[in-house]
Amino acid sequence: MALRTLLQSGQIWSPQDDHAPQRRVRDFPDGMLSYTLMPRTAQYNTPSADDGQNNDYVVSQSLFRRWIRETGAMLSGQAEAKASPSIELSKKIATLRKAYGMTQTDLAKALGISRSAIAALETGRKSSVRKHLPKLAEIFQIPVELFLGGMVDKTLSMELSSDEGDLIELYRHLSPERKLEVQKYTERRAQV
Numbered sequence: 766m767a768l769r770t771l772l773q774s775g776q777i778w779s780p781q782d783d784h785a786p787q788r789r790v791r792d793f794p795d796g797m798l799s800y801t802l803m804p805r806t807a808q809y810n811t812p813s814a815d816d817g818q819n820n821d822y823v824v825s826q827s828l829f830r831r832w833i834r835e836t837g838a839m840l841s842g843q844a845e846a847k848a849s850p851s852i853e854l855s856k857k858i859a860t861l862r863k864a865y866g867m868t869q870t871d872l873a874k875a876l877g878i879s880r881s882a883i884a885a886l887e888t889g890r891k892s893s894v895r896k897h898l899p900k901l902a903e904i905f906q907i908p909v910e911l912f913l914g915g916m917v918d919k920t921l922s923m924e925l926s927s928d929e930g931d932l933i934e935l936y937r938h939l940s941p942e943r944k945l946e947v948q949k950y951t952e953r954r955a956q957v
Contacts, residue, residue, distance in 0.1 A: 772798060772826060773852050773889070774953075779805065780836035787841065788832075791821065792953050793890055799823045854945070855889040857912055861905045862887075875904050895945050913944050 776790045786802040793799070802820045832838065862872050862883075869883040876883070876897055886894050902909040925933065936947060 772829065777803065777841040778833060778838040779841045780838045782836065785836065788829075788838075790829075793826075794823065796826075796890065797823050798826045798829045800829065852889045854894060854912055855887050858894070858901065859887040861901075861907075865905060872904070876900055898945070913948070 772790055772793075774790055774792060777787050778790070779787045783805060786804050788800045789803050791799045791801055800822055802822070862869070867875075869887070870880045873880040873883045878897075886897070898909050898912055901912065936944065939947065
């Protein structure tokens with residue numbers, strides 16, 4: 766039996782053909798998968814975001830998995846890959862639910878949604894988690910900010926340009942729900 770490939774935002778898949786473009790997974794709109802073509806060599810003439818041509822595509826996840834199998838594509842740079850904020854948020858929801866000894870059905874009843882909607886939230890397939898954050902925080906008896914900032918605070922030290930500093934300052938004044946919106950927007954727009 767073949768293993769099912771876990772697809773996540775930010776992954777870069779490289780086919781065996783060195784001249785074929787890589788595909789970067791961007792998002793999962795309405796149960797589909799959006800990706801961007803990325804040239805592997807300077808000689809390969811793939812449209813880029815700078816030339817005004819659209820190089821974003823939306824296909825079913827099964828079609829993307831079939832492309833992986835047929836081209837022998839491998840996940841590139843997995844060692845450096847960092848989980849996207851939406852995947853991290855999904856993991857936190859699942860971890861908290863399990864820590865509280867709740868089933869997906871229990872959490873679904875507490876939130877007033879279906880069990881399949883909980884499964885979608887826990888796998889990052891559903892983008893409506895923002896509207897459920899206050900109720901999730903109440904159920905798990907934690908501040909909403911923990912969903913966005915992590916369970917452990919860590920101090921980072923880095924040099925920032927003045928515009929980066931301005932953005933961080935503005936971000937800190939946003940509500941947790943708006944922070945999630947900004948993270949998702951940035952994640953969709955980020956180019957690797």
